Amino acid sequence: MxxxxxxxxxxxxxxxxxxxxxxxxxxxxxxxxxxxxxxxxxxxxxxxxxxxxxxxxxxxxxxxxxxxxxxxxxxxxQLSPAWSTDAISQAGRAALAAYGIAPPAERAIDISALHGIGRGRAASPAVACPMCGSAHTRLTSQFGSTPCKALYQCLDCREPFDYFKCH
Ligand SMILES: [Zn+2]
Structure with missing residues (x-):
C-alpha cells in the first residue's frame, strides 16, 4: 500500500x-x-x-x-476548521508574488484570542504592490479575476493586481 x-x-x-x-x-x-x-x-x-x-x-x-x-x-x-491564508506555505507565498499576485498579509499579532472573539482579521489589510512593493494601494473591486481574489491598484506605479483574499 x-x-x-x-x-x-x-x-x-x-x-x-x-x-x-x-x-x-x-x-x-x-x-x-x-x-x-x-x-x-x-x-x-x-x-x-x-x-x-x-x-x-x-x-x-x-x-x-x-x-x-x-x-x-x-x-x-472538510469545511471546518475553515481554510485560511495562513495555511499557504512559504514556497507558495513566493510563487504567488512571482506570479504578480500579492501574497496574503501575514497577521503580525492576533490579539483577538485574548478577547475571546476568535480569529479576527483587519477589515482591510495593508496590501503591498507585487510590482513595486509600495504599500500605497487601494481596493478597486472585492472580486478580481475569480471570486477568491480581490482587485487592487497600486497608487504609485498604477498597476492593477490581484490580491488573494484573507478569509
Ligand atoms: Zn506598484
Whole structure:
C-alpha cells in the first residue's frame, strides 16, 4: 500500500486551477490523506465557500492518483476548521508574488484570542504592490479575476493586481 506521504508528494504536482503556479499542497487545502480499504481518501478544505474551482481540483486529484495506479479515489470536503491564508506555505507565498499576485498579509499579532472573539482579521489589510512593493494601494473591486481574489491598484506605479483574499 502506498503511504500517505507518497500520495502527498504526488498531490504536490497538482496545481490550483485558478493560480497554476501554486500547488494544492502549497496552497494548504489538502487536510489529510487516508485509506478506506482500496480507496484513497483525500480530504480538502475549499479556499472559499462555493469556490467553483473545487470541482476542478477534485477531478485533478482523482486523475493524478489514478495515473499513479491508485485503484479508487474519493475526494472528501472538510469545511471546518475553515481554510485560511495562513495555511499557504512559504514556497507558495513566493510563487504567488512571482506570479504578480500579492501574497496574503501575514497577521503580525492576533490579539483577538485574548478577547475571546476568535480569529479576527483587519477589515482591510495593508496590501503591498507585487510590482513595486509600495504599500500605497487601494481596493478597486472585492472580486478580481475569480471570486477568491480581490482587485487592487497600486497608487504609485498604477498597476492593477490581484490580491488573494484573507478569509
Ligand atoms: Zn506598484
Amino acid at each position: 502506498v503511504s500517505a506521504d507518497e500520495v502527498m508528494a504526488w498531490l504536490a504536482e497538482v496545481s490550483d486551477p485558478e493560480i497554476p503556479v501554486i500547488s494544492i499542497i502549497d496552497l494548504g487545502i489538502v487536510r489529510s490523506v487516508g485509506w478506506e480499504g482500496e480507496t484513497c481518501v483525500v480530504t480538502i478544505t475549499p479556499t472559499y465557500s462555493g469556490c467553483p474551482a473545487m470541482t476542478m481540483i477534485a477531478e485533478a486529484v482523482r486523475a493524478k492518483l489514478e495515473a499513479h495506479g491508485v485503484p479508487a479515489v474519493r475526494v472528501a470536503t
